[in-house]
Amino acid sequence: MFIKKSIFGLIVFLSITMAAKSQVKIAFQVSFTEPQAHYAEVEMNMAGIATKNYVDVKMPVWTPGSYLVREFAKSVEGFGATVGGKAVKAEKVNKNTWRVYTAKANAVKINYRVYAFEISVRTAFIDASHAFLSSANIFMFPAGMIKTPSTVKIIPFTGWDKVSTGLEPVAGQKFTYTAPDFDILYDSPLEVGNQDIFEFTAAGVKHEVAMYGGGNYDKERLKVDMAKIVEQETAVFGENPNKHYTFIVHNYAQGGGGLEHLNSTVLGASRNAYSSERGYQGFLGLVAHEYFHLWNVKRLRPIALGPFDYENENYTTNLWIAEGFTSYYPNKVMLRAGLINPEGFVNANLGGIGTVMNTPGSKINSAAESSFNAWINPAYRPSENGNNTFISYYSKGQVIGNLMDLEIINATKGAKSLDDVMKAMYLQCKTLKRGYTDAEFKAMVEKVSGISFTNFWDKYVTGTVDIEYAKYFAYAGINVVNENEGKSIPYLGASVARTSVGTGKVIIGSVSRGSGAWNGGLNVNDEVVTIDGAPAEMALEKMSQITSKKVGDVIKVSIVRDGLKKDLDITLTANPAVRFISTINENATPLQLAVRKKWFGN
Structure with a gap:
């Protein structure tokens, strides 16, 4: 009887707890008053939280798909909270957690700013031309409420008129989206601005391509070739699990990389590389890589x-x-x-x-x-x-x-x-x-x-x-x-990088394990003065022509390390690199x- 009552009590407790959590409502609003200074203003409204004297909200420290602790909380400033229009106490309790003292109030409004000025597919970036919101970099979550749904309303800056995202839109509310939980929210970046948008359908799924930054791309060619990739990858798995999919493409003078999401991806590309076959195939390869992550x-x-x-x-x-x-x-x-x-x-x-x-x-x-x-x-x-x-x-x-x-x-x-x-x-x-x-x-x-x-x-x-x-x-x-x-090709085993343009200085950039440079004590950051007597301005050329020597030959390298001159005798080793030739x-x-x-x- 005691066991039955205990189990019944536990079920009731869990039911009440789950019901309480299901009644929590979270709504974000993101606006941009100073995009030229790289800021987003975030308003977070929570209702149905009247359970204890405070609520903790947290900023993720990393974003899935990019395995590095990036400490997104470092970009947050101006954190504050109000209950019923009156300011309440809020304090930071650890590196990524803010505690808001609500005195068991049912609702609280939190405001904070996020500085976003890192160009990559995994970090938020805002300037006068657009805003890319990498969601884990922007939105905080209430402690213990990862599975709580939320809405996101975007208020574009003056002159911006488009939002591209994999999130589901809220019917009848412009630029407003819904996420069933924070896992989905953090897996759904948003592009805000005046991006060039085109669409295609493949594997029964509507695909949107949002191009930021311009470029010499051919929309019609991309529609056909991207669709081919979608069809072939869908064939591997037998089904495409999405209703719609969004490609957010950032075109820069020099761009690259990608990050996968549940029904979207962010790609970095070079805006003028589409016209070369190598550049075009490189972009399609990136599309194929990130889409396969679906x-x-x-x-x-x-x-x-x-x-x-x-x-x-x-x-x-x-x-x-x-x-x-x-x-x-x-x-x-x-x-x-x-x-x-x-x-x-x-x-x-x-x-x-x-x-x-x-x-x-x-x-x-x-x-x-x-x-x-x-x-x-x-x-x-x-x-x-x-x-x-x-x-x-x-x-x-x-x-x-x-x-x-x-x-x-x-x-x-x-x-x-x-x-x-x-x-x-x-x-x-x-x-x-x-x-x-x-x-x-x-x-x-x-x-x-x-x-x-x-x-x-x-x-x-x-x-x-x-x-x-x-x-x-x-x-x-x-x-x-x-x-x-079978060849005995001598090599030094060090790469160099020229610094101080015009000075003729040559600086060691890396040393390969087991090479002559490694064994002979050549270090990264050493300044090469001479190689076999050749002056610094000829050192780079001499290093690339080291094959005129034989394996086992000793070369004399003069360097400057920490301001002190040093002479090294380096015995050349055989180059272990492979180079393949294939025939049918x-x-x-x-x-x-x-x-x-x-x-x-x-």
């Missing part, structure tokens, strides 16, 4: 990536799948869509292998370790020694996806591919309503392929062995050789032809 990582995701903890790091060893496979698939998709040819596809994959093998850190850092260490990734926090200690989970994951695809196709004699794994894992995550574990992903690979992948995992996922490129490409009847194999095997077996056909996408 499934891979947003829905087919590692178990650690959702629900998110917005105040701390979220660790996973599987970013080599989430980002790496998403780096592998764009070339595959573009080949199937007719946007690149088979030679370009093969060379792109060999180039990816070369990048990994030519990075010293690939011998130190595994794909799983690289994923787990994303939060201290040298790409986000640059380090002169990064290449010696770290391999990108993008690069290594792309290679693993390539090898795994060929292994599965070969094992099933052309019947199955990595596509079947991705689709099955997507459906599993959808059914279980949670992310996958590393063991579950490996089990699905083995189920689809019919063979064990334990050795593969030990080598390429948790290990750091050299890549058996010839073996895997031979599955498809493609011969690959390392042009540098004209005598390919029927199995090799079947593998190639499946790999290329028929």
Whole structure:
């Protein structure tokens, strides 16, 4: 009887608590009184909160998809609160939390400003021409109420007349949108201004493209080619889970990068690069990468990536799948869509292998370790020694996806591919309503392929062995050789960067592990004075012509370090870099032809 009453009491308590939370109403209003100074004014109204004497509101410290604690709270100023029109006490209690003393009032209005002046796809940026609102950088959430719905009303600055976002509009209320919870809100950036908008429909989904910054893009060509990418990627997974999708494209003199969201993406592009074939294909590759995230990582995701903890790091060893496979698939998709040819596809994959093998850190850092260490990734926090200690989970994951695809196709004699794994894992995550574990992903690979992948995992996922490129490409009847194999090419192993234009100074920018420069004690930031007696203004040229020497030769390098002159004797080592050449095997077996056909996408 006691147990029954306790359970009944708990149910009643939970019901009351849930009902109370469901009655909480949160409404944001964002306006811009000084966009030229890079500010957004945010008003946050909360009602139905009369449960205790205060309410805590928090600013996220990072944004999903970009694994770095960015401390968005640093951009907040002018925080204040009112109840019934009267100011109430508000204080900051930790780096990203403000406590508002409401005295159990039912409603409170909070006002604060956000300074936004960092151009990237993951951070808010505001100026006189537009406002890009990366939501985790703008909106605070009440502690313990991540699952609470909210509305967002945008009041554009004078002369701005458009808003582009993946959020659902509120009927009858201009520039007002709704989010069922803060996970959706933080996954939905907003572009406000006078962006150039065009649309296309693909896979039964309406797509909006919002172009900011101008550019020499051809809308009609983009509509056709972007639609091809959407159709091919939807075919991999068998369904497109969206009703609508928004591309926010920021065109700058020099731009790049992208960030995925549930039904939108933000892309950085160079405004005048669309007219060159290389630039155009580069943009389409970025589109293909970020759109593939619609499934891979947003829905087919590692178990650690959702629900998110917005105040701390979220660790996973599987970013080599989430980002790496998403780096592998764009070339595959573009080949199937007719946007690149088979030679370009093969060379792109060999180039990816070369990048990994030519990075010293690939011998130190595994794909799983690289994923787990994303939060201290040298790409986000640059380090002169990064290449010696770290391999990108993008690069290594792309290679693993390539090898795994060929292994599965070969094992099933052309019947199955990595596509079947991705689709099955997507459906599993959808059914279980949670992310996958590393063991579950490996089990699905083995189920689809019919063979064990334990050795593969030990080598390429948790290990750091050299890549058996010839073996895997031979599955498809493609011969690959390392042009540098067997050669003894001397190199110094240091890169240089010219500084103080006009002074002739040459400064060391990086030193490669195991090279002559590394062994001989040449350091980053050393100023090169002479190499074998050649003066500073000739040093850069001499370093690029070091191949006139032999492996084992000793060169004399004079440097200035911390204002003191120093002479180094450096013994040249052999250049370990690989350089691939591929040829089609004209005598390919029927199995090799079947593998190639499946790999290329028929």
